[in-house]
Amino acid sequence: MDSLSQLALGAAVGVAVMGRRTAVWKAALWGGVAGTLPDLDVLIEHGDPIRNMVLHRAETHALFWLTLFSLPLAAAIARLHGEWPQWRRWWLAMWLALVTHPLLDTMTVYGTQLALPFSDRPFGVGSVFIIDPLYTLPLLAGAGWALASRGSTRGLKANAAGLLISTAYLAWGLAAQAHVERLARDSLAAQGINAEQVLVTPTAFNSVLWRVVALAGPHYHEGFYSLFDAEPRITFDRFERGAALSDALQDIEGVQRITAFSKGFYKLHADDTRLFVTDLRMGQEPSYIFTFAVAEQGTSARPLTPPEQLGARLDLRRGLPWLWRRLWGEPLPPPR
Incomplete structure (x- = not known):
């Protein structure tokens, strides 16, 4: 997905996991950072345009490597903010913000190598376009409400609702895709x-x-x-x-x-x-x-x-x- 969607998803996940255990701006900031980090692989030059294409969404999008990276990232954040007793919660927030990035990318058609280093198969469901406002807007609205209300109960509920609505939209895309594929196969046969x-x-x-x-x-x-x-x-x-x-x-x-x-x-x-x-x-x-x-x-x-x-x-x-x-x-x- 596009960078704005990934940032919004990461921020919403960070706020949802951390709740009132830390300032809501910290949860949104670091969730957004973690949600954006995997796409920094676009800065890597692999030698030619085709390699750059097929090696995007590779190691930086692999669930195994992101899981390992989430541990030192969470520890560094907990130390930075003097919240070491919360480091396990920070780890859960950062892990989810990191791994939801490639999982969301997998819903597009491009191809995401989730299983590295065990397999380089590119996974791509193709049920959502790479930029879809109907997916992104609920996340932005929910996380924005939580930030504006400084983590009030209503703000946290709005953030959770944004996550729920955006996830339901992905489920809708899968159902619509399956419906169209059935019609397509019938039309092709006819x-x-x-x-x-x-x-x-x-x-x-x-x-x-x-x-x-x-x-x-x-x-x-x-x-x-x-x-x-x-x-x-x-x-x-x-x-x-x-x-x-x-x-x-x-x-x-x-x-x-x-x-x-x-x-x-x-x-x-x-x-x-x-x-x-x-x-x-x-x-x-x-x-x-x-x-x-x-x-x-x-x-x-x-x-x-x-x-x-x-x-x-x-x-x-x-x-x-x-x-x-x-x-x-x-x-x-x-x-x-």
Whole structure:
């Protein structure tokens, strides 16, 4: 999730755990710090854009390492504030603020390596968009009330309510995702598309309009469904996955990394001079955040060292009006 959501979650968790055992501003401050710390890995340079992508949300998001780190962090905070008798409570607050960060990230589609150092599998549920105000606002409101009231009973209850509402929103996202996936599989079968894999993720800033990507042989199919649509049917557009380029690019390290990290949801494509790999999970046709030039055209593909990131975002002047109208069930084709 975005940094504001993680800060708000950490602060709310800190306040909820510490209660009146310390000043509410201390609990919110250190909870917010702990909730933000894992994302400092964006400052690490791994050598090229693809490595930077796939190694984000790695060790700093691993539950094992965060659990170990929570102990000295809590001890340092308890010593700093002269609250050593409360260090176990501080440990619980810091541990929860740290581990809820990657657990929340796991609800997005990106991929979070929770199980390091035992497994480098990237977990990504994809039931919430990386920025969703309906998730973040209850946390901000609850923690803000607790701070403004200096830890009054009502303020602490408001903070707890914010945590409850935001967690319920995540549960709603899971239920909506499962519903849309059932409709998507029915629609694919009705249209004679034998899908090998189906991905269902929310579009930007909401959990009402969902994007569906289905892999089927040399093609991928993209469709959209709003919970306000009049008919429980999804129309799909078909696109090439670039199977003809597979032999030329399969031995390039960057392509192998994207193939694994995206769990197969990628495409290969080319222009007159270069060959590209694109992660299909983040963005929509034809605009994707993670597109990389990985090789030069020629009699044999010559790897680019380092690869170049060329990701593009949807044109907001066209995309936002379409998103708003399509969200409310208007049957509009996506902007291409």
